[in-house]
Amino acid sequence: MNPLTVLKIGGNVIDNPAALTRFLTTFSTLTGDKLLVHGGGKIATQIAEKLGVQTTMVDGRRITDKPMLDVVTMVYGGLVNKQIVGQLQTLGTNAIGLTGAxxxxxxxxxRPVKDIDYGFVGDITEVDSGRLLSFANESLVPVMAPLTVDASSGTLLNTNADTLxxxxAVDLVHKRDVTxxxxxxxxxxxxxxxDDNSVINxxxxxxxxxxxxxxxxxxxMIPKLDNAFAALNAGVARVIICHADELAAALAGTAGTSIVMNNE
Amino acid sequence: MNPLTVLKIGGNVIDNPAALTRFLTTFSTLTGDKLLVHGGGKIATQIAEKLGVQTTMVDGRRITDKPMLDVVTMVYGGLVNKQIVGQLQTLGTNAIGLTGAxxxxxxxxxRPVKDIDYGFVGDITEVDSGRLLSFANESLVPVMAPLTVDASSGTLLNTNADTLxxxxAVDLVHKRDVTxxxxxxxxxxxxxxxDDNSVINxxxxxxxxxxxxxxxxxxxMIPKLDNAFAALNAGVARVIICHADELAAALAGTAGTSIVMNNE
Structure with a gap:
């Protein structure tokens, strides 16, 4: 099967314009089909504060009430997504910004309310990987904001970018050799x-x-690694966790952590 | 040639959720290929005010400095665009939200600075109507925010929605019969x-x-009509100006104003 790489870039990199530009420059040079998922970064919290929208976190997760949903729709789906897309266009990568909607x-x-009401937070039910591949087949590079859609109400839903x-990646495993x-x-x-240098290879x-x-x-790290092992178990060929500045080396196997079922 | 309808919905309708829903409901029932361009509405000004970003208008046009560009990127490209796309999805229309980037x-x-520095405002140089048609051919309905991209710098540019x-529409005339x-x-x-009833037919x-x-x-009305006549002169088959609630009647020829070169 043809290879395809799904990359997720985290909020700390998005908050650092120079680091983001370095990452996007490397990303644009990667050959083969690829897809970028970005997180949010601190800017949503900053914008929310200025707008008088209170940020409530429970166990490190953002509670997304309606005012906060509007903020993340603006910031993730608008500001962050379009700045990445614009920058990739100048780097020669024909990016198309998408939310799940x-x-x-x-x-x-x-998400159903149990102990905690997370508000407008989405648990993914369906990925249209056929559509994503049709974009790839037209030489487009999807850039996904961490927002999904409730198909019955049409409301956007805040969704963890690692999980997205x-x-x-998992929905693509029957059609592509996915990293x-x-x-x-x-x-x-x-x-x-x-110890920043104590990397587990x-x-x-x-x-x-x-x-x-x-x-x-x-x-x-625990939800991130649970996601990583879940992907591997579901048929993703390679799962790598690395520094945004070491993407090329990590893909070449000389940096970062490879998530594996058995030591090779 | 196959017909295609380009519709523009203005800010006053976007500011009124009930009116917007009525419009989108009619829009979703229109047969044939179609494309929606939306304006901004007052919400950008409201959000800017809350964020402490000053709105400066010269001759009814917004001056778009960098902080205001971020606001319109968030509001037009994020909030407004994705709310329209989400709502269309529930109406059975497979919408895809796009900025020019x-x-x-x-x-x-x-725009070059002459007497007035409009800031990050775009004068359109190129429309990729082939790409827009390829979305239409895949049963997608493009929903365009009034933002374009500077291809050399990658920056988004605020662009008048009527002009967009x-x-x-003009770029499509050699490929489709455009309304x-x-x-x-x-x-x-x-x-x-x-007199709201003094409509010129x-x-x-x-x-x-x-x-x-x-x-x-x-x-x-003057720039809107200049745009309308320019479209007609450039080969657009029909140009109509109508109330958002009278879209179906206007397309049937029983409401609104038809822009024509000669009385029929």
Whole structure:
């Protein structure tokens, strides 16, 4: 099968214009079909504050009430997405910015209220990977904002960008040989969170379990790695976690962390 | 040639959620290929005010400095565009929201500074109507925000929505039988601006000149009508100006104003 790379770029890189430009410059040179999923960054919180919209976080997750939904729709779907698309156009990459609502590419259900009401947050139900491939076949590079659509009400839903990237990658596995890359501000998965150079080159489920038990892998890395292993289990060929500045080296196998089922 | 309808919906309708829903409901029932261009509405001014970004208007036109460009990118490209796309999805119309940057569909140059520095405002240089038709051929309905892209710098540019609709319509005339419809909050072009029922059914260049001289057609109607006649002169088959609530009747020829070269 033809290869396709799904890349996710995190908020910390988006908050740093110079780092974002470096990443997009490398991204634009990658050969083969590709798709970019971007996170939000701190700008949504800053804009919300100026607009008098209160940011409420529970366990590191944003509660998305209606005013906050409008803010993330503006910031993720408008400002961040279109700035990335514009920049990629000048780099010779024919990017097309999308939310899940556009062409109905990613549908979701509003998360049911259990202990916590997360508000307008989406749990993905359907990815139209056929449509995404039709864009790729026309030499377009989809750039996805972390927003999905509730197909029954038409409302946008705030959706975790790591999960969105994983769901898109997984939906493509029967049609393409998929590589999923999470780019962020660390050099990979660290054995010691206080040592930026303690990168684990290959992370197996066993080593992951040991680090979780020891507390050396914790917080935001846990949902990211759960997403990574879920992608691998669902047939994604390669899953890589790396620094945004080391994307090319990570794809060549000389930087970052490869998520693997067994040590090679 | 196959027919295609380019519709522009103005800011006053966008500011009224019930009116917007009525319009989108009718829009979704129109048969044949179609494309929607939307304006901005007052919400950009309201958001700008809350963000402490000053709105400066010269001769009814917004001066778009960098902070205002960010506001219109958020509001037009994010909030307004995605709310329309989401609503159309629930109405069974497979809409895809686009700015001129997305897939590079509408490129522009930043307007040169003469007497007035309009800031980040675009004068359209290139429409990729082939790309827009390829979306139509895949049963997608493009929904265009009034933003174009400077191809050399990648910056978004604020662009008048009437002009954008006209430029897209004109670029399609060699490939499709194009109807251009401007929908707004009046029943058409009025012979007497104080009488909402004084609709001119057919407006010729001669009658337009008379009304301009008499001052009964003035202000914002003049650039709108200049755009309309320019479209007709460039080969657009039909140009209609009508109330958003009377779209179906106007397309059937029983409401609104038809812009024509000669009385029929």
């Amino acid at each position: 556009d062409a109905g590419v990613v549908k979701a259900n509003k 990237a994983q769901a898109i 999923l890359v999470y780019c962020f501000e660390k050099k990979g998965v660290l054995a010691n969170p206080d 290959q992370l197996t489920p066993e080593v992951y379990a040991e680090h979780k038990a020891a507390g050396s892998i914790n917080k935001g | 997305d897939a590079g569909v509408v490129k522009a140059n930043k 609709a006209q430029a897209i 251009l419809v401007y929908c707004f909050e009046k029943k058409g072009v009025l012979a007497n601006p104080d 057919q407006l010729t260049p001669e009658v337009y000149a008379e009304h301009k001289a008499a001052g009964s057609i003035n202000k914002g």
